[in-house]
Amino acid sequence: MGSAFFGLTSDLAPQMRLNLFSIIHQIVFHGKGGYDFLTIYNMPIWLRKFTYNEIRKFYKEEKEESERSSNENKSSLITPEGKVNAPEFMKQSQSRKFKNSYR
Numbered sequence: 001m002g003s004a005f006f007g008l009t010s011d012l013a014p015q016m017r018l019n020l021f022s023i024i025h026q027i028v029f030h031g032k033g034g035y036d037f038l039t040i041y042n043m044p045i046w047l048r049k050f051t052y053n054e055i056r057k058f059y060k061e062e063k064e065e066s067e068r069s070s071n072e073n074k075s076s077l078i079t080p081e082g083k084v085n086a087p088e089f090m091k092q093s094q095s096r097k098f099k100n101s102y103r
Contacts, residue, residue, distance in 0.1 A: 023048065023049075023052050024037060024040045024041060024048075026052060026055065026056075027040050027048070027051055027052055027055060028040060030055050030059065031051075031055065035051075
């Protein structure tokens with residue numbers, strides 16, 4: 001018969017410890033200097049999870065935005081061979097008409 005005590009068992013302890021230190025590392029590393037190890041380690045669990053999820057959400061949205069903008073800008077003025085893409089160049093130059101102030 002197993003232990004009647006509920007909680008952390010010896011077979012779950014290493015994985016839980018790894019998860020804890022992984023989350024702390026992610027917050028400290030991706031927090032860009034805003035957090036130090038002891039602050040995160042001593043932070044209440046609910047706040048640590050909230051902070052981790054907010055940082056994860058921010059980087060996920062940033063990645064999606066980057067992918068979306070790179071997909072929109074597929075047409076380039078320079079071809080992979082290094083030559084000017086004439087139709088794209090004409091389209092870009094016509095959209096950037098500037099009024100000159102000299103006579």
